[in-house]
Amino acid sequence: MTGEPRADGRDGRDGRGGLRRAGDAVSTFFYRRQRLYLWLLLVPPLLWFGVVFLGALIALVWQSTYTFNDFTMQVTPDLTVANYKALLASVNLDIVIRTVAMAIAVTIACVILGFPLAYYMARYTRGTARGLFYLGVMLPMWASYIVKAYAWTMILSQGGIIYWVADHTGLRPVLDWLLTLPYVGGSSLTTSNLGRLMVFTYAWLPFMILPIQAAIERVPPKLLEASADLGARPLQTFRTVLLPLAFPGVVAGSIFTFSLTLGDYIIPQLVGPPGLYIGTMVNLQQGSVGNLPMAAAFTAVPILIIAVYLAIARRLGAFDAL
Amino acid sequence: MSHAVELRDVSRHFGDVRAVDRVSLAIEDGEFFSMLGPSGSGKTTCLRLIGGFELPTSGEILLHGAAATDLPPYERDVNTVFQDYALFPHLSVLDNVAYGLRMKGVGRAERRQKAEAALEQVALGGFGGRHPGQLSGGQRQRVALARALVNRPRVLLLDEPLGALDLKLREQMQVELKGLQRKLGITFIYVTHDQGEALSMSDRVAVFNQGRVEQVDRPRDLYARPRTTFVAGFVGTANVLSGEAAKRIARTERAVSIRPEHIRLGAPGPGQLGVSGRVIDVQFHGPTSRYEIDADGARLAVMTANQGGDADAGRPAPGDAVELAWSPEAMIELEGTAPP
Numbered sequence: 001m002t003g004e005p006r007a008d009g010r011d012g013r014d015g016r017g018g019l020r021r022a023g024d025a026v027s028t029f030f031y032r033r034q035r036l037y038l039w040l041l042l043v044p045p046l047l048w049f050g051v052v053f054l055g056a057l058i059a060l061v062w063q064s065t066y067t068f069n070d071f072t073m074q075v076t077p078d079l080t081v082a083n084y085k086a087l088l089a090s091v092n093l094d095i096v097i098r099t100v101a102m103a104i105a106v107t108i109a110c111v112i113l114g115f116p117l118a119y120y121m122a123r124y125t126r127g128t129a130r131g132l133f134y135l136g137v138m139l140p141m142w143a144s145y146i147v148k149a150y151a152w153t154m155i156l157s158q159g160g161i162i163y164w165v166a167d168h169t170g171l172r173p174v175l176d177w178l179l180t181l182p183y184v185g186g187s188s189l190t191t192s193n194l195g196r197l198m199v200f201t202y203a204w205l206p207f208m209i210l211p212i213q214a215a216i217e218r219v220p221p222k223l224l225e226a227s228a229d230l231g232a233r234p235l236q237t238f239r240t241v242l243l244p245l246a247f248p249g250v251v252a253g254s255i256f257t258f259s260l261t262l263g264d265y266i267i268p269q270l271v272g273p274p275g276l277y278i279g280t281m282v283n284l285q286q287g288s289v290g291n292l293p294m295a296a297a298f299t300a301v302p303i304l305i306i307a308v309y310l311a312i313a314r315r316l317g318a319f320d321a322l
Numbered sequence: 323m324s325h326a327v328e329l330r331d332v333s334r335h336f337g338d339v340r341a342v343d344r345v346s347l348a349i350e351d352g353e354f355f356s357m358l359g360p361s362g363s364g365k366t367t368c369l370r371l372i373g374g375f376e377l378p379t380s381g382e383i384l385l386h387g388a389a390a391t392d393l394p395p396y397e398r399d400v401n402t403v404f405q406d407y408a409l410f411p412h413l414s415v416l417d418n419v420a421y422g423l424r425m426k427g428v429g430r431a432e433r434r435q436k437a438e439a440a441l442e443q444v445a446l447g448g449f450g451g452r453h454p455g456q457l458s459g460g461q462r463q464r465v466a467l468a469r470a471l472v473n474r475p476r477v478l479l480l481d482e483p484l485g486a487l488d489l490k491l492r493e494q495m496q497v498e499l500k501g502l503q504r505k506l507g508i509t510f511i512y513v514t515h516d517q518g519e520a521l522s523m524s525d526r527v528a529v530f531n532q533g534r535v536e537q538v539d540r541p542r543d544l545y546a547r548p549r550t551t552f553v554a555g556f557v558g559t560a561n562v563l564s565g566e567a568a569k570r571i572a573r574t575e576r577a578v579s580i581r582p583e584h585i586r587l588g589a590p591g592p593g594q595l596g597v598s599g600r601v602i603d604v605q606f607h608g609p610t611s612r613y614e615i616d617a618d619g620a621r622l623a624v625m626t627a628n629q630g631g632d633a634d635a636g637r638p639a640p641g642d643a644v645e646l647a648w649s650p651e652a653m654i655e656l657e658g659t660a661p662p
Contacts, residue, residue: 225375226408228395230422230473240421244412 196272215249324387359530416450
């Protein structure tokens, strides 16, 4: 309309501040140089990601091959695989298995509790109602995580609300029976794996709900109708259409629940039976013992597990619909 | 013999909105039946009621004589071709087509063979390995058709299936759809807002307006004898005269419709009616020309055939005074008054 935009950005209109004109000039300069503009946008995050994030990760893995001298308590940069060998020792392997088993249990519990809620949010709520759901899901994250973990020790303890409810609804025998089960039980809920599972599930559930909700929201309702139209019963539609299409969300959510459980060192200390977790072991090794290489080797375990998990999910076709 | 689909006094309300308002229809077996209307007229809701995606607020739905009002979609012997196709993005084209058979528990080999045959039928043989995302709009449309037809439904519901295609492809698909329907003998219920599409393909057409059926007729009769002002105006072009204009120009108390091609430029002959007016606009449409005439405040459209060459010279131009003539039988009396 006014012909070619001028490189200096002036449009001939007077009476505007010099600052505004300079801003226009900058805008025009970058509008014509999209590649430069893109680079400028990307440099800060790339630096952060490349140096701070990946760099630290590589340094971590690298240090897991340093040598720790048990007598002098010194770390020397002599490369060794001793730390990884030590990981395979039955004591340490127990820690890994214990942590991974809990991570799997937490993930399953979060999927079972999170999927229906995410489905309801995505399919049946609009506007304010959905806002309230978002708020409700994320509200627990506003409070301090450690405070919540301590609060749970009260909730789970003898004389706590769960015992009180069990006593008053006649469910106490069921609770006692649950606590006699191997692996699950313990002398009370506070010292049982069941209690620990509850606290972990409470803490990580939002991280499961939100990605599943986003995934379900992207599934057009017409697809579910088409499935029913072609003779699929609701359960068949769920298995063959909804679940495969929402599966990337489940995978994303389970990466959160998995890695958060694998790295946590607070909840295992406060709730549940004794026995180290990967997180508590890392805390112990680098804090009390000062064996940073061993701590680093333990940290490599979750990375490996997540990598294997993603490979399996990919093989299962979890990302085909993306 | 019972009807393929029967609606008895069916209504569907959404809150205060009567999307479908006391509709009764009987669709014959093997018929190509269109539901025509503007958007929001209730035709798609009506189709969704037949498919089982909506439940009627009141009324009854019968499929082949059996009560189907409350049946879920997966228990109805009907299949749907959705407007935006609704293909499963995570399945290959072949798996999409075989989906219905898989849900019915048909064996892998058999459903593969049937799905491939269905793809052949819509000229997409060899496309089974692709994913829906790799297909063009027209190809997706055919996959949706094959996916529905492979189940051998007795009734096929089509919800504006050609709406997303460009004109050329749409015309080609109209011919193919009609041919397929004739060959298979399946009842087609076809929802469209395109009156040309409805007229050219259908055995019968139901015209929807504001949730109600205004008229059900063969295309020819619908055009020649529209019953209401709405039908006259929506199906083809019509000069609808009512009230004062009807009295003055058509010399009748009731609203009438006169098709533009039934009005002649020139003085009325014996037994004919006529009016004089002024040309406002002339539009050239190739084989025909359309004149907009102002006859003392009433606007009339007149369509004349173009002969081409000198024969068309001396036709009236905008601003010219003209006389119009038509036969009494060109006037169709309508129910209902024209919208103000």
